[in-house]
Amino acid sequence: MSQDRSIAAQVVAQIVELIHAERMAAGTHLPAQMLADRLRVSRSPVNEALALLHEKGIVTREKHRGFFVAQPVKTLSAAEPDAVTTAYFRIAEDLLNGALPMEVSEQAMRTRYALTAAQLNAVLTRIAQEGWGERKPGYGWQFSTMLTTPDSLLQSYRMRLALEPAALLEPGYRLDARTLARLRAAEQHLLDGGIETDTADQLHERGVRFHEALVEASGNAFFIDAIRRVNRVRRLLSYRSMRDRARYAAHARQHLHILSLLESERNEEAAQAMRAHLEHTLAALARISEVLRG
Structure with a gap:
């Protein structure tokens, strides 16, 4: 290939x-x-x-x-995890566990994860796009130290706590009906059983799409760029936090409540609900800090 x-x-x-x-x-x-x-x-x-x-x-x-x-x-059936996807999650887990050096050669990764050159390139391309690794000048790869501690995830949520409620209060805020319906259907899918059956990728992307769509509706390019960047940074530790899925039902209901407030143009209340939602998540993550530490 x-x-x-x-x-x-x-x-x-x-x-x-x-x-x-x-x-x-x-x-x-x-x-x-x-x-x-x-x-x-x-x-x-x-x-x-x-x-x-x-x-x-x-x-x-x-x-x-x-x-x-x-x-x-x-x-449609989600494809069985291929070698690239499997290696991606193994690299993430090994990095978080400290089993993979922060700087490593491509040959070492090919050998460790039994990949072809094309497969490894696909994995590393995804990692680079997500912002937690980059090619070193001349030789090898290095991973970001920002992404390997529980404190990093908590800090990212504190940044979002400052940003997301404010985005909902931007002048001219508009969440169009089609986007609102799509987001609502995704949350209902979780409550209908998706929490147990969706993959870690699907759970993460659902959360990313919800929060980015709400910030994008602000029309503020600076807010939009910031939320996209912080979502890339938090991906690895978010995956690990998904080992405890019990909290996702409450999250889905909170998301649906925020959508209802925005649909009614009650943005002040929606901003308060968003703040409470993120504070709830921060508290939940603090309680599962041992899971985040592996």
Whole structure:
């Protein structure tokens, strides 16, 4: 498998995850730029991934209009974890456990995780896109020390505590009806059983999409950039916190309450509810600090 093909295969899995997580109905439009923005990749691998999904009959292509979901979500099965996805989570876990050095050569990772050069490149591309690793000048890779302690996750939530309620109070704040309905359906899916059945990726992305969509509705480019950056930083420790899923039902209900307030244009109350929601999460994370420490 070529390097480009391996990256496209990873994007295929991410698009299927997105269709599944957002319960997209047959006929839902899948704009390439929207997918590229959501998955934080360029349009090239997205276009290749959509072509592969078209070959599999999962999406359809309409001339001059683009790609659309071809099958109802219930007929889509999330792909079994491939070598790239499996290695991604092993690297994350090893890094958090201190079993992987903060600086490491590509050959050492290929050997440790039994990957081809193309597979390793796909893993490292994802890691670099998410902001917790980067290529060293000339040789090897280094990982961010910001992402390896429980304090990092707690600090990221304190930053969000300052930012997100304020975003809901921006002049001209507008959460459109289509986005609101999509977010509400995603939360209801969790309460209907998704908390137990969704993958760690799906749970994380659902939370990211909810909070980023609410901040994006502010129209404030500085707020939007900040929330996207902090969400990339908190990804690793968020995965580990998902070992304790009991708190997700309360989170989903809190999200639904915030959406109802915003739908009624009661933004002051929504901002207060968002602050209470993030404070609740901070308290929950503090209680599971031993889980975060591994």
